[in-house]
Amino acid sequence: MSMFDDRCLDSNGQPETLQNVDYSKWFIRLLSWDGVVPLMMLSLPMLVRRFGPPNNDVFLVPAVVGALIFGILFRFSFGMRHIRLNHCSERMKLIQRVGLWTMIALLVLVETVMCVIPPARLKQEDVFFLAFVGAIYLIVMACVLYPGRRVFDDADA
Numbered sequence: 001m002s003m004f005d006d007r008c009l010d011s012n013g014q015p016e017t018l019q020n021v022d023y024s025k026w027f028i029r030l031l032s033w034d035g036v037v038p039l040m041m042l043s044l045p046m047l048v049r050r051f052g053p054p055n056n057d058v059f060l061v062p063a064v065v066g067a068l069i070f071g072i073l074f075r076f077s078f079g080m081r082h083i084r085l086n087h088c089s090e091r092m093k094l095i096q097r098v099g100l101w102t103m104i105a106l107l108v109l110v111e112t113v114m115c116v117i118p119p120a121r122l123k124q125e126d127v128f129f130l131a132f133v134g135a136i137y138l139i140v141m142a143c144v145l146y147p148g149r150r151v152f153d154d155a156d157a
Contacts, residue, residue, distance in 0.1 A: 034141040041071045087148030099144040
């Protein structure tokens with residue numbers, strides 16, 4: 001159990017006070033970290049091809065690989081910090097960590113595919129597939145970023 005669970009429950013295992021989840025902060029965090037950052041990472045190969053040296057994969061590969069490594073470390077460190085500080089049980093935190101690793105692996109896979117497929121050759125089916133993968137990613141990351149219930153004090157109101 002999380003250290004927050006003991007102070008939220010009485011001796012009968014029932015909540016002592018009202019508990020609250022700040023859904024607006026949760027939704028904003030989800031859209032900023034897991035909406036904007038992956039879009040920036042996925043658009044990097046297209047931007048390098050468009051504005052980089054023409055027909056020069058020597059520049060494309062280090063730029064994309066470096067940005068990918070930075071993105072993985074960045075997302076992992078902030079995701080783990082969020083999971084450590086949330087109000088969920090230890091079992092839920094384990095599920096959240098597995099979900100974080102899985103979604104990072106999914107982003108790496110999609111980023112690799114985006115490097116292989118030239119942007120001019122993206123078909124409508126590819127766009128629908130990427131939109132489907134993006135929706136799955138956002139749904140799983142909403143569970144990963146779930147902050148848990150916290151004690152709601154009257155002073156917070």
